[in-house]
Amino acid sequence: MKQWLATAFLLILLGLVIFTTFSEKDEVEQQKSSATQETGMVAPNAPDGLQVGEKAPNFSLVTLNGETVSLSDYRGKKVFLNYWATWCPPCREEMPEMQKFHEKYGEEVVILAVNGTGTEKKTEDVERFVKDGNYTFPILLDKELEINQTYQILSIPTTYFIGTDGIIQEPRIVGPMTYELMEEKKNALK
Numbered sequence: 182m183k184q185w186l187a188t189a190f191l192l193i194l195l196g197l198v199i200f201t202t203f204s205e206k207d208e209v210e211q212q213k214s215s216a217t218q219e220t221g222m223v224a225p226n227a228p229d230g231l232q233v234g235e236k237a238p239n240f241s242l243v244t245l246n247g248e249t250v251s252l253s254d255y256r257g258k259k260v261f262l263n264y265w266a267t268w269c270p271p272c273r274e275e276m277p278e279m280q281k282f283h284e285k286y287g288e289e290v291v292i293l294a295v296n297g298t299g300t301e302k303k304t305e306d307v308e309r310f311v312k313d314g315n316y317t318f319p320i321l322l323d324k325e326l327e328i329n330q331t332y333q334i335l336s337i338p339t340t341y342f343i344g345t346d347g348i349i350q351e352p353r354i355v356g357p358m359t360y361e362l363m364e365e366k367k368n369a370l371k
Contacts, residue, residue, distance in 0.1 A: 230333040230341075230353050237262070237343045238331050242295065242321040245308055250321060252293070253347070259290040259370040260343040261363065264323075264334045266297045267310045272338045275357035276314055282363040283318040290367050292318040297337065299326040344371050 231237070237260075241251040252260070263279065265272035276294075283292050294316070296307050304322065311320050323329060332341060340358055342351035350370050354362070 230339075231349055233349055233352055235349050237341065237347055237349050240328055240331065242323060242328070245311060245320045245322065250293075250319060252343075255291050255293070256347055257345050259345060259367065261290060261292045261366070262332070262341040262343060263292060263294045263338055263358075264297060264328065264332065264340070265294060265338045266300050267306050268301070269337050271357040273310075275338055275359075276316060278358060278360045278363065279318065280314065280316050281360050282367075286364075286367055287318070290363075290370070293321060294318055295321045295323050295328050297326060297329055297334075298322040298324045299329075342366050342370055346371070 237252060239251060239253045241249055243249055252262070261279075263275075265276070267273070279292055279294065282290075298304060298307060301307055307320065307322070321328075328334075332339070336355050338355075338357055340354045341349055342353070344350040351366055354366075358366075
C-alpha cells in the first residue's frame, strides 16, 4: 500500500510537470491569481488548493521524536505549514533558510515541517537528513499521505500560512521559500 501511494504521488508529480511543459502561456496567465502572479511561485496548472479565508483543516501526526502533535495545539500562534520530502531538491534548498528563520522568529511563528513520509524509502532517511542539517523546528511524519490529500498538495515544497485564528491568511507558496519571503509572510499574518 505504501509503495502504491508513493508511486501514485510520483506519477501525479510527473503528470504535472508534463502538463505544465505543454501548456500555452496564455492559459497559464489565466489560471494564476493576481496574488500568485506577484510571487511567481505557484505551479501554473496546480489546483487552487485551500484558499485564503478558509479554516485550516486540523490534523494529528507523530513527530520524529514520537510525540503526537495536532495543528490545533498551535491555535493562537502564527504557523507556517510546510510540506516537503528529503528527495526533493527545492525542499532541501529551503530547509537552511527555514532553520535560520526559526532561530530568529521561533517564538513568534511556528514552522511545522510535514514530511511526505509515505514517499520516502524509509523513515531513517528523514531522521538522518534532519540530524545532519541540525534542524530544530518540528518535523511531522505524514506516513499515509493524509495531509498531502487534505491540503491538496501536488507539488513540493508547498507552504500554507495560518494565522493565530486558525485561518489561512496568505496565498500558499509552491516552491522553495527564502528567508526574506518568510519575513514578509510573518509580517502579513495576524
